[in-house]
Amino acid sequence: MNLLIHDLKEFNQDILIKSSQNDTVIIAGNGKIHPCICCFGCWIKTPGQCIIKDGYDNLGLLHARCSRLIIISQCFYGSYSPFVHNVLDRSIPYLLPYFSTKNGETHHKFRYDNKIVLKVHFYGNISDKEKETAGKLVRANGVNHHAQETEVYFYDKVKDIQGVV
Amino acid sequence: MKISIINGSQKxxxxxxGIILSTLNNLLGKDNDIDNYTLGVKQFxxxxxxxxxxxxxIVFAFPLYTDSIPxxxxxxLIESESFFGREKAKETVVYAIINNGYYEGKQTxxxxxxxxxxCDRSGVHFGGGLGQGAGEMIGATQKTPLNKGPFNNxxxxxxxxxxxxxxxEPFGIKYLSPYFPRFLWKIMAHNTFRHPLASKNKLTKKDIVSKIM
Structure with missing residues (x-):
């Protein structure tokens, strides 16, 4: 399954999704997403599921089912847009509360066995320094999201983003 | 000196x-004009x-979310950018205090x-700051004064x-982990912190690692 998270105001499916396979789940903003409040409810109350019932409480499960995680986001200071960031923040039920050590750093253990390809398409007026930061961010996110490979693309304009799936 | 301290935690x-900022407030001289702001999940x-x-x-303090900013x-930050870019902003110095749940402060x-x-976009000066690891342990050990326990560094x-x-003046960026061995921190996080909290909700260790499909 492909999981596509985007913050586009106008989503043109014909341009963005070229794959003939009908297996893409799309996460978009509805203006109602609540920020993660770091309550650990997804670990110690309803393991694997967020306790904030706003329609974005199943993100851990969607991450578990996907093999390709595709993100389209405006770039702010080398990070994602607040909405896309919020979706990723709310995805921690995908992980376990337990820690493991990788390359000398602690990270959360994985609840699921799936491995993903993480592709991030950043758009906007992005400086070279911000591009460098964004590349580091996506690679770090890849480590924490069990990504086998990560790819980062930059676009000046939204209309240049095509066929991401 | 007019100092704005912004707690960006969403808790x-x-x-x-908040514990770190409470300590910072106590360490700053009483003659400073300090305003503390808590952002939470609302906007200013x-x-x-x-x-x-x-x-x-301005001091921004927040926990690490998704290797980045909550x-x-x-x-x-995006909304505030339009309020800067004035002559005054050129004299403003911004420091950051970032804590994260992993052991290593470097992950910030x-x-x-x-x-x-x-800072580059807003036209203010970046003064550096502190990247702290094992952030959850700060709360778990808060009965021990910060200057006497594993966080005395x-x-x-x-x-x-x-x-x-x-x-x-510039502080540079300093990354800190607690004065506490990582393997013991990990055992403490697993056994002392997570399990009792889950047990209160009648969850077993098996429940905690369960897969929802």
Missing amino acids: PSGSNT SAEIYNKIVLSDV SNMLKM HIAFEIIQNW LWRALKLLAEKIEAK
Whole structure:
């Protein structure tokens, strides 16, 4: 399954999704997403599921089912847009509360066995320094999201983003 | 010296960021004009932004989310950008205190870059800050004074940071982990912290690792 998270105001499916396979789940903003409040409810109350019932409480499960995680986001200071960031923040039920050590750093253990390809398409007026930061961010996110490979693309304009799936 | 301190934690109460900031407030001289703001999950009004931009120093403090800045704080940074870019902003110095749940403070390095990039866009000076590891342990050990327990290195760093803030001098970026072995920290996090909290909800260890499909 492909999981596509985007913050586009106008989503043109014909341009963005070229794959003939009908297996893409799309996460978009509805203006109602609540920020993660770091309550650990997804670990110690309803393991694997967020306790904030706003329609974005199943993100851990969607991450578990996907093999390709595709993100389209405006770039702010080398990070994602607040909405896309919020979706990723709310995805921690995908992980376990337990820690493991990788390359000398602690990270959360994985609840699921799936491995993903993480592709991030950043758009906007992005400086070279911000591009460098964004590349580091996506690679770090890849480590924490069990990504086998990560790819980062930059676009000046939204209309240049095509066929991401 | 007018100092604005912004707690970017999204926790409704009991944030580890708040504990660190409480210590910083105590270390700053009483002759400073300090305003503390807690962002939570809401946004600041234009009135608050107009007060913040008049500060000599701004301290952003927040926990690491997704290797970066919590989404609501990111939104605040974007909104605040339009309030800067004035003559006064050129004299403002921004420091950051970032704590994260992993053991290594170094894992905050990307969030520091993001703050620096925001400073570049907003026209303010970046003064550096502290990247702290094992953030959850700060709350778990809060009965022990910060200057006496496993976070006494953090206390000393905060003391130095307070001096640099008052002088508006660069602090650099310092990454800290607690004076506590990582393997013991991990055992403590697994057995002392997670399991009892889950047991209160009648969850077993098997429940905690369950897969929902």
